[in-house]
Amino acid sequence: MMEQLDACNQLEAARIHKLVARKKGRPGQKDLEKMAQWLDRGQARVTERQAMHKPATFPASLPVSERVDDIREAIEQNQVVIIAGETGSGKTTQIPKICMNSGRGIRGLIGHTQPRRIAARTVAGRIAEELGEQTGGQVGYQVRFTDTTSDQSRVKVMTDGILLSEVQHDRFLDRYDTLIIDEAHERSLNIDFLMGYLRQLLPKRPDLKVIITSATIEVERFSQFFNGAPVIEVSGRTYPVDVRYRSLTGDEDDRDQGWTDGVLRAMEEIEQHERAEKQPPGDVLVFLPGEREIRSLSKVLRHADLRHTEVLPLYSRLSNQEQNRIFQGHRGRRIVLSTNVAETSLTVPGIRYVIDTGVARISRYSVRSKIQRLPIEPVSQASANQRAGRCGRVAPGICFRLYDETDFINRPEYTDPEILRTNLASVILQMTTSGLGDIRHFPFLEPPDRRLINDGYKLLEELGAVDDKRRVTNLGRTMARLPLDPRLARMLVISSEQGSLAETLVIIAGLSVQDPRERPQDKQQAADQAHAPFNDKESDFLTLLNIWNFYEEQRQELSQNQLKKVCQKSFLSWMRMREWRDIHRQLTLICREQKLKLNRDSASYESLHKAILAGLLGQVAVKLEKKEYLATRNRKVMIFPGSKVSKTGPKWIVAAEIVETSRVFARVVAKIEPEWIEPLAGHVVKHHFFEPHWEQKRAQVMGYEKVSLYGLDIIAKRRIPYSKVDPAECRNLFIRRALVEGDYQSRAPFIARNRELLDTVENLERKTRRRDLLVEDEVLVAFYEQRLPADIVSGRHFESWWKQLSADQLRDMELTEADILQRPVDEQADSLYPDYLEWEGVRYPLSYEFEPTSERDGVTLQAPVMALKQLPARRLEWLVPGLLREKCIALVKGLPKALRRNFVPVPDFVDAALENLQASNEPLALQLGEQLRRMTGVRIDADAWPQEDLPKHLRMNLRVVDDAGKPIAEGRETEKLQSE
DNA sequence: TGGGGATTT
Numbered sequence: 001m002m003e004q005l006d007a008c009n010q011l012e013a014a015r016i017h018k019l020v021a022r023k024k025g026r027p028g029q030k031d032l033e034k035m036a037q038w039l040d041r042g043q044a045r046v047t048e049r050q051a052m053h054k055p056a057t058f059p060a061s062l063p064v065s066e067r068v069d070d071i072r073e074a075i076e077q078n079q080v081v082i083i084a085g086e087t088g089s090g091k092t093t094q095i096p097k098i099c100m101n102s103g104r105g106i107r108g109l110i111g112h113t114q115p116r117r118i119a120a121r122t123v124a125g126r127i128a129e130e131l132g133e134q135t136g137g138q139v140g141y142q143v144r145f146t147d148t149t150s151d152q153s154r155v156k157v158m159t160d161g162i163l164l165s166e167v168q169h170d171r172f173l174d175r176y177d178t179l180i181i182d183e184a185h186e187r188s189l190n191i192d193f194l195m196g197y198l199r200q201l202l203p204k205r206p207d208l209k210v211i212i213t214s215a216t217i218e219v220e221r222f223s224q225f226f227n228g229a230p231v232i233e234v235s236g237r238t239y240p241v242d243v244r245y246r247s248l249t250g251d252e253d254d255r256d257q258g259w260t261d262g263v264l265r266a267m268e269e270i271e272q273h274e275r276a277e278k279q280p281p282g283d284v285l286v287f288l289p290g291e292r293e294i295r296s297l298s299k300v301l302r303h304a305d306l307r308h309t310e311v312l313p314l315y316s317r318l319s320n321q322e323q324n325r326i327f328q329g330h331r332g333r334r335i336v337l338s339t340n341v342a343e344t345s346l347t348v349p350g351i352r353y354v355i356d357t358g359v360a361r362i363s364r365y366s367v368r369s370k371i372q373r374l375p376i377e378p379v380s381q382a383s384a385n386q387r388a389g390r391c392g393r394v395a396p397g398i399c400f401r402l403y404d405e406t407d408f409i410n411r412p413e414y415t416d417p418e419i420l421r422t423n424l425a426s427v428i429l430q431m432t433t434s435g436l437g438d439i440r441h442f443p444f445l446e447p448p449d450r451r452l453i454n455d456g457y458k459l460l461e462e463l464g465a466v467d468d469k470r471r472v473t474n475l476g477r478t479m480a481r482l483p484l485d486p487r488l489a490r491m492l493v494i495s496s497e498q499g500s501l502a503e504t505l506v507i508i509a510g511l512s513v514q515d516p517r518e519r520p521q522d523k524q525q526a527a528d529q530a531h532a533p534f535n536d537k538e539s540d541f542l543t544l545l546n547i548w549n550f551y552e553e554q555r556q557e558l559s560q561n562q563l564k565k566v567c568q569k570s571f572l573s574w575m576r577m578r579e580w581r582d583i584h585r586q587l588t589l590i591c592r593e594q595k596l597k598l599n600r601d602s603a604s605y606e607s608l609h610k611a612i613l614a615g616l617l618g619q620v621a622v623k624l625e626k627k628e629y630l631a632t633r634n635r636k637v638m639i640f641p642g643s644k645v646s647k648t649g650p651k652w653i654v655a656a657e658i659v660e661t662s663r664v665f666a667r668v669v670a671k672i673e674p675e676w677i678e679p680l681a682g683h684v685v686k687h688h689f690f691e692p693h694w695e696q697k698r699a700q701v702m703g704y705e706k707v708s709l710y711g712l713d714i715i716a717k718r719r720i721p722y723s724k725v726d727p728a729e730c731r732n733l734f735i736r737r738a739l740v741e742g743d744y745q746s747r748a749p750f751i752a753r754n755r756e757l758l759d760t761v762e763n764l765e766r767k768t769r770r771r772d773l774l775v776e777d778e779v780l781v782a783f784y785e786q787r788l789p790a791d792i793v794s795g796r797h798f799e800s801w802w803k804q805l806s807a808d809q810l811r812d813m814e815l816t817e818a819d820i821l822q823r824p825v826d827e828q829a830d831s832l833y834p835d836y837l838e839w840e841g842v843r844y845p846l847s848y849e850f851e852p853t854s855e856r857d858g859v860t861l862q863a864p865v866m867a868l869k870q871l872p873a874r875r876l877e878w879l880v881p882g883l884l885r886e887k888c889i890a891l892v893k894g895l896p897k898a899l900r901r902n903f904v905p906v907p908d909f910v911d912a913a914l915e916n917l918q919a920s921n922e923p924l925a926l927q928l929g930e931q932l933r934r935m936t937g938v939r940i941d942a943d944a945w946p947q948e949d950l951p952k953h954l955r956m957n958l959r960v961v962d963d964a965g966k967p968i969a970e971g972r973e974t975e976k977l978q979s980e
Numbered sequence: 981t982g983g984g985g986a987t988t989t
Contacts, residue, residue, distance in 0.1 A: 116986065128986060144988060165989040290984065316985060340984050361984040374983065418986090430989085483988045512988095590989085627981090641981035661983055729983095 004039060010108035010207075012042030014174035015324055049154055050104045056097035056131060062090030063235045071095065071232055072102050075178075080210045080229035084219040086236030088393060091213050092182055093126050096139075096155045099178050104209065105154030108177030113160040115183050115191070116345060117143040123182075124148070124157040142782045145582045160190040165483075167197060168434050178209045184222060185214040185382070186344060187417035187445075189427065196443045197436070199226065217382045220416060225445055241354075241392040241807050247404040256293060259357050260300050262402040267306065267335075273398065281308065282352025282395075283335035285342060287387050289359045291315050294337045295521065301335060308332030314348070315339040319518045319573060343386055347393075354391040354399040358384060358407070361661075362415070365422050367455045370618060370633055372423075373660040380415040381408065407966075419448050424456030425486045429465055432472050433480035462617055463490040463769030478594055482587065484508060487615040492587070495611035496596035500603030503545055504611050505591065509584040510544040511656055511668065516576035517547070527571040535644040539605070539670035540656075541612055543644065545903060551577055578929045609670055612654060614680045618710060619655045621666060622674075629666065631658060632710035640667040677714045678707055685709050692722045692729050694737035696744060699795025701730040723793045725920075730793035741781045744795060748802045750813040757815055764825060766848040767833035767882065769953070775820050787813060832882030837861055839872050839921075846880065850953075855970075858953025859883065865960050866966060873974040876956040878919035885910060887954040888928055902938045909935065 002020075005013045023031055058065040064085065069176035074081045075098070096659040099110050113118040124141035128134055135141060140149030141157040147154045160181070166173065173179070179198065184191055196504075198210055206851045212222050216233065223229050246266060248258040263286055273279060288294050294313045301311045312325055314336050326336055328350050340360045342348050360383070361374045379387075379608045384401065391397030401408065428439050436442060439453055455782045460466045463486055465476030472480075479489035488508045495504035510516075519527045534550065536542035554566050591598065613620070627649070631637045632657050637658055639646035645653065652674050655666035678685055685707050692703040703722035707715040738744035742755055758774070765773045792798050802810070817825075826832070836843040844863055849856045859880055879887055888910040892903050903909040913931035920927075925945040933939050958977055960969040971977055 159987060161986095161988040164987090168989050186986085188986065292982070315983095317983075343985085345985065361983070376984095426988095481989065586988095638981090640983085642983095646981085659983070663982095665982080667983085931986090 004043070007046060008039055008042030008107070010042075010177055011175045012038040012045075013107075017611075045151065046106055048152070052152065052154075054131075055101055058094055058097065059090070059130075061237070061876060062094060063088075063237050064090040064094045066427070066624040067232060067234055068094070072098050072457045074230050074232055075099065075102055075104075075209055075211065079206070079208070079381070080212065080226040082219055082222045082226070082229050082231045083211060084216045084231060084232060085213065086215055086238060087389065087965075088237040089234040090237070091234055092123055093130065095180055095211060095213065096127055096157075097130065099180070099209075099211075100138075100154060104178040106177075109149075109153060109175050110178040111173075111176040112155060112157045112178065112180040113163050113182060113194070115160060115186050115188055115230070117159055120157045120159050121146075123610035124155075127155060127157070142611060145586070157216070158647065160188070160194055161163075163198075163666070164190055164194055168430075171435070172205055173201065173208070177207065178211070178798070180211045183215075183407045184212045185218050187415075187419075189418045189422065192417055192419045192445055193220075193427065195225065195445055198458060199443050202226075215382075215386070217385075221445065224918040226874045236389075238389065239392040239394070239396040241388050241397045241399050243388055243399045243401060245401050245403065245405045245408070246409070248402055252589055256296055259288070259293065259402060260297055262357070262400075263297060263301070263355050266302060266353075266400040266402075267304075270353050270398070281334060283348075283350050284335045284353045284355060285348055285351045285390055286335060286337045286357075287343070287353040287360070288337055288339065288357055289361050290339060291317065293357075294339070296339060298337055301337075306333070306335075310334045312336045313338075313521070314342060314346070315340045316345075317514070319520060320575060322520060341394065342390065343383065348390065350394055351391045352397050354387055354397065356384060356387045356399060356401050358401055358403045363421060365452075367449075367451045367656070370455070370634060371635065371658055371660050371664060375660075378403075378407070378411055380412045382414045384408065384411070389835045412932065417446055419444065420446060420452070423459060425459040425463075425465075426451055427478060428453070428456045429460055429472070429480050429486055432466070433477055435590045444504055459618070460486065463615065464683065481594065482590055484512065484587070488512065488732070489615075491611050491615035492591070493596065494614040495603075495608070496591070496598070498603070499597075499601075500597045500608040500611050501591065501596055501598050503599075503603045503608050505584060505587055506548045507541045507544050507608075507612070509580055509587055510548065512583050512799055513576050513579045514573075516573045516580060518573055520571075523571075530569065530571045531898075532552070537644050537648045538650065539609065540643050540645055540668045541609070541670050542605075547572065548580070551581075588773075609654070609672055610676050610680060612656075612670065613672055613676055616654050616656060617681045618686060619658055619666070620672070620677060620712060620714070621653050621655065621708060622712065623649060623651050623653075629653065630712065631666065632712045634711050635664060637664045637666045639669055640665040642955060643667065643669055645669050645671065674714050677709060680716075681709055689725045690723070692726065692733060694733050694743060696738075699738070699744060701794065702732045727791070727793050731788065731790065734793055734795075734798070735781055735784045735788060736777070738795065738798075739784050740777050746795070747799060750802075750810055754813075754815045757817070758820065761820060761825075762849065763831075764829055766850045768826075769850045771850075772822055773825065775822055780820070783815065783819060829882075833880055837875070837880075839875060840870070842867060842870070844871075852951075852953070855952075856957055858955070858957060860957040860959050862959045862961060865962055868960060868978055871958075871974065871978065872921040874922040875919065876925050876958065876974050877924040878933065879954070879956055881919075883954065884919070885914060887924070887950070888914065890950055890954055891925055891928060891945060892932075894950065895940065895944055899938065899944060902936050905933060 005016060014036055019031055019035060020027060027035065083091055083095065096110055096112050099105060104110055114123055120141050120143050124135045124139050128137065128139040131138060133139065136148045137152055137491065139155045140153040142149055142162050143159050181191065181194060202210065214222060219231050223231050246262060248262050270284065288297060294315060297389060298311050298313055309332060310330055312334060314323065314326060315338065336348050340378065358378055359376050360379050362377045364373045364375060366373055388399035391399055414689045431439050431442065457466060457470055460476065461468065464473060465479050465486060466472055475493060478493055481484055482489040482492060484492065484921055486509060491504055492508055495501045517531055532541050534546040536546060551572070555563055558566065564574050588936060618632055621629035621637055622629050627638050629637050629639065635658065639653065650671035652672050653666065653669045654672050656668035658664060658666055688706040690704050690706065692701050695702045701722040702719055703716065703725060705720045706713060761774045765771055789801065792801050833848065835846055837846055844861050847860045849858065851857050861876060878884060889906055892900065892906045892910060909932060912935060913928055916931055917927055926942060929940040955972040957972055958970065958974050959967050959968050960977060969977055
């Protein structure tokens with residue numbers, strides 16, 4: 001049976017091989033029957049196609065026709081052939097036919113890829129037509145949502161994306177015997193990916209032929225990549241283009257004006273040329289970087305009084321109707337002002353002149369800021385030549401480059417391939433789940449930078465598609481099955497958990513198509529008015545949903561024609577709405593397969609936007625000022641002015657896109673609540689804990705937490721119990737603040753005792769006006785640290801701990817004088833610093849303070865207002881015994897110098913005087929003076945003594961309280977207080 | 981107050 005396989009259709013042959021391999025070369029009876037069935041079917045298909053085969057012919061007018069035999073021979077003798085040829089060579093349509101004539105497309109399909117859907121459809125149509133057929137016979141095409149291939153197909157034209165997606169199910173691409181990759185020079189992500197894949201596949205599929213076709217650029221690179229594959233060049237059927245460099249003059253800062261002048265001068269030159277050559281006015285194609293420049297130049301040209309001239313804008317966002325004007329006939333001259341869309345995607349017919357500004361907006365992805373940029377850049381030489389070629393298709397043309405030749409020569413040869421300019425998350429996820437291995441080892445034509453790859457992985461990590469070891473998660477596998485950007489895929493999966501899958505499906509499908517809203521330049525107001533009912537002030541996503549709901553309601557009631565009219569009236573692109581619906585339907589089917597739950601009740605704003613947020617964690621922003629927002633990664637952004645959300649300017653937003661053009665814009669945004677973020681972003685937020693502090697009321701250490709998302713604070717200062725964060729620090733603070741400093745109410749008996757002991761000693765320090773009695777706090781800290789287990793971090797822990805201590809252990813918790821005193825206490829302390837002043841049977845309480853800056857520094861005597869008059873004012877001058885000597889010394893030292901010098905050394909005189917003095921209600925100074933006079937004979941006048949300028953603590957502070965003990969007056973002037 | 985162009989499991 002195995003010998004017969006050569007005559008069998010390739011797909012069936014591969015199935016048989018696989019089954020044999022699975023049964024380790026020993027298939028059972030049932031397997032043999034199955035295989036025989038496949039073999040029959042496979043052989044029948046081959047016979048059927050062989051019978052259909054008619055040798056194709058080649059139109060003599062096409063340049064490629066001259067090389068048919070060379071090409072056929074190269075294909076037969078090589079596994080890979082590179083064919084280089086410019087537009088108009090006929091390669092796209094003729095090569096598949098050459099392959100057919102070479103007997104290919106019998107055992108398997110001839111696969112032929114195109115970068116764009118329209119191209120796939122028209123190419124298939126043209127080949128079928130040349131074979132005298134309609135598409136769907138020998139030639140079919142497949143693009144997303146449409147497949148016209150059948151069992152009879154020998155040629156299948158498709159977008160490169162389709163072929164790439166087939167790799168997932170058919171790792172060896174068994175259904176093909178030949179693959180033609182067309183327009184490989186465009187170097188899209190898909191093409192680069194396919195190239196690498198094919199290079200790996202070739203040794204495993206020796207029978208597979210691969211033909212790479214490209215413009216005449218980059219041919220060497222392709223040849224080298226495929227081990228020196230032969231290159232066949234086919235000339236283009238084009239006319240010569242005269243390239244003229246006309247660099248701009250004038251102000252370099254005003255590029256718009258420069259281009260306008262340059263275009264006007266080129267127009268004059270064209271008119272001169274036409275007059276000289278006696279030619280009718282020919283059409284002009286002007287390449288500009290963007291819509292804005294097109295509008296501004298178009299305004300100028302319309303006012304420039306060019307005769308019989310029509311000016312048409314052309315860019316992708318234009319409605320089909322507006323785009324189609326370039327295909328309509330016209331009289332006089334037509335000037336088409338176009339973006340890059342006319343360089344590759346669209347062919348403007350009948351162009352005789354090209355005016356090229358030499359710039360374009362090129363998408364660049366910045367790894368550093370995670371921002372997609374669209375800077376205006378000089379285009380590559382390849383791109384400039386492609387533009388020039390646009391005027392040599394019907395007759396010789398002239399291309400005016402609005403820059404000089406040196407500039408051209410200094411430009412890069414080729415535009416950077418897309419793979420070097422884009423976020424790779426999607427590519428990585430696809431590669432990993434389809435078993436293509438590590439992206440770092442994949443044979444890319446030009447491998448992307450390591451930073452770009454890391455960045456792609458980081459996004460996948462954010463989305464939960466890979467874990468921190470970069471292994472694909474189950475979620476990642478589900479996401480990979482969805483034909484969506486990974487961010488959108490993430491939203492979809494989570495929305496089924498959030499109960500908002502139905503709405504999210506609509507929104508995601510909507511985000512995958514171009515905005516269906518049309519806004520023609522001359523009807524902007526009418527368009528805005530028509531769109532107004534859809535607008536939602538808080539969420540652009542809801543605006544999308546509103547458009548969808550409107551469309552669906554209409555669709556169910558109206559015929560297709562009526563629906564088209566409604567769309568037109570509402571300024572909605574019917575084509576894009578249909579695309580939206582197609583994607584929605586496709587996604588709905590996949591969701592069903594993946595068993596994602598569709599909600600019946602309509603989703604709340606919150607559940608819907610939480611799902612959206614989950615896919616866009618890196619695109620959250622908070623309002624700074626009026627229009628300015630601070631997004632994650634310290635990016636300043638502005639809501640795109642087209643969004644209705646920019647009118648309300650909510651505090652927190654999430655954006656589907658952040659793109660830098662003239663500014664950094666957040667496009668398609670919605671209001672969110674910051675509390676939604678953290679639960680969805682647990683794996684990417686960073687926590688910062690700070691300011692742990694003891695809170696007496698809660699009897700525990702509290703602290704604060706800052707939560708940030710890629711550098712953006714989503715929670716600035718949240719109070720939290722600190723014990724989970726740093727138990728050691730909590731225990732430390734508990735010991736210091738609660739136990740040592742005493743900011744804590746404990747029921748523990750030893751705590752009360754210890755405090756009492758400490759109070760006594762502290763009071764003694766106040767009385768003696770010294771701070772050298774009590775040990776440093778650190779000693780007390782050490783005392784508790786030694787005794788407290790490591791897990792005692794709060795009052796609650798502490799209370800349940802001591803309750804189970806034994807009597808001995810409890811005693812061990814009590815401080816002793818030995819623990820807390822630095823030196824022995826003076827035994828006379830109590831009499832030197834009494835707690836009362838007793839006078840005529842009344843005890844006046846004394847309190848002490850040692851705080852020189854305080855109003856109460858020193859001794860305070862408390863007296864009830866009723867007893868004030870009886871208070872012995874003079875007796876108060878004598879203070880307490882412990883302070884009397886210091887006061888007397890201060891009094892003597894305060895005497896005028898002439899007097900003072902009689903009593904040197906002062907302390908000795910004072911000590912001698914005090915021998916004979918007894919506290920009484922007599923003035924202290926006079927009593928002291930009398931003693932001094934007795935010793936020296938020197939008389940001291942009463943007014944020579946210092947009074948008010950004595951240090952505060954050497955004068956008794958008097959506090960007067962009312963009946964209830966509330967202070968009503970206070971001061972050191974006893975007599976003054978008494979008289980008041 | 982304003983965006984180049986494509987593609988799909």
